[in-house]
Amino acid sequence: MKGAKLIPLALALLLGLALAQDGKALYGQRCAACHGSEAQGVPGAIPPLAGNPRGQDEAHVLKVIKEGISGPLEVAGTTYNGVMPPMPQVTEAEARAIAAYLKGLSGGSQEAQAVPQVQGDPALGRALYLGQRPLQNGGAPCQACHTVAGVGFLGGGSMGKDLTDAAKRLGGEAGLAALLKNPAFPVMREAYRDKPLTDTEAAALAAFLAQVSQEAPRPPSLYLGRFLVAGLALFALLLLYQAALWQMRPKSLAERIRAQLRR
Incomplete structure (x- = not known):
C-alpha cells in the first residue's frame, strides 16, 4: 500500500522536474534577453525574477505572460517603471513550464547583479533609425513604421507607435536595448524574426531613443500640415x-x- 501511494508522488515529482527543464529552455528563448540568463534582471531597468516573490506565484506569472504588466513595481527595494507587453506567442503549456522553472529559482539573489552592457552610440542609432546605415541582418529601418519628435520633416511611418517617449515607457536605455534584441510586440517580432539586431545596433538605437526622449511628442496634425505644404x-x-x-x-x-x- 505504501508503495502504491508513493507512485503518484514520484510521478508528480518527475513531471515537475520535466516542466522545470522545459521551462529553463523556454525561459532562455522567451525571457532571458530582457531578464538575464540567470533571471538577474537589469539594474534600475528590468526587475529580477530570481528571488522575486512574484516570480514564485504561478498564477501571477501566467497572468503577466498573458496580459503584460507595467510599473511602478517595487522589487527588493528598487522601483521599476517599465512596461512588459503581453506575449500571446507563448502557449499556456509553455507559460506553466516557465512558471515552474521560476519557482525553482527561489534561492536566487534578491538583488539584480550588474551585467556588462554594450555602450550605445546615439549618432549610429540615428543613422540606423533613418535607414542611412543599413542593419547588418537586413531588417527594415525603424522609420518605416515609427516616428520620433525632431527627426524628419514629415516624421516617419504611422503603422507603429510614436517612439519619442519609448525610453520612459520601456525601462530606459537598458530596457530598450533588451526589448530590441528580443521583441515582444507581435508585428515587430515577425518583422525581425530572421533579421535580428546585433548587440551594437540594439544599444545604438536604444541610446538614440533615450536621447530623443527629452523631446516633447508632436501631434499628428503637425505632420499633416507639413504633408499638405x-x-x-x-x-x-x-x-x-x-x-x-x-x-x-x-x-x-x-x-x-x-x-x-x-x-
Whole structure:
C-alpha cells in the first residue's frame, strides 16, 4: 500500500522536474534577453525574477505572460517603471513550464547583479533609425513604421507607435536595448524574426531613443500640415513643368499662320 501511494508522488515529482527543464529552455528563448540568463534582471531597468516573490506565484506569472504588466513595481527595494507587453506567442503549456522553472529559482539573489552592457552610440542609432546605415541582418529601418519628435520633416511611418517617449515607457536605455534584441510586440517580432539586431545596433538605437526622449511628442496634425505644404509645393512644380512642356511643344499650322499674320 505504501508503495502504491508513493507512485503518484514520484510521478508528480518527475513531471515537475520535466516542466522545470522545459521551462529553463523556454525561459532562455522567451525571457532571458530582457531578464538575464540567470533571471538577474537589469539594474534600475528590468526587475529580477530570481528571488522575486512574484516570480514564485504561478498564477501571477501566467497572468503577466498573458496580459503584460507595467510599473511602478517595487522589487527588493528598487522601483521599476517599465512596461512588459503581453506575449500571446507563448502557449499556456509553455507559460506553466516557465512558471515552474521560476519557482525553482527561489534561492536566487534578491538583488539584480550588474551585467556588462554594450555602450550605445546615439549618432549610429540615428543613422540606423533613418535607414542611412543599413542593419547588418537586413531588417527594415525603424522609420518605416515609427516616428520620433525632431527627426524628419514629415516624421516617419504611422503603422507603429510614436517612439519619442519609448525610453520612459520601456525601462530606459537598458530596457530598450533588451526589448530590441528580443521583441515582444507581435508585428515587430515577425518583422525581425530572421533579421535580428546585433548587440551594437540594439544599444545604438536604444541610446538614440533615450536621447530623443527629452523631446516633447508632436501631434499628428503637425505632420499633416507639413504633408499638405509639401503636397502643394509638389503640385506647383508639376504645373510649372507642364507649362514648360506646353511652350516647347511643336506649333500647329493654325498657330504658325496666326504668328505670321501678327508680324
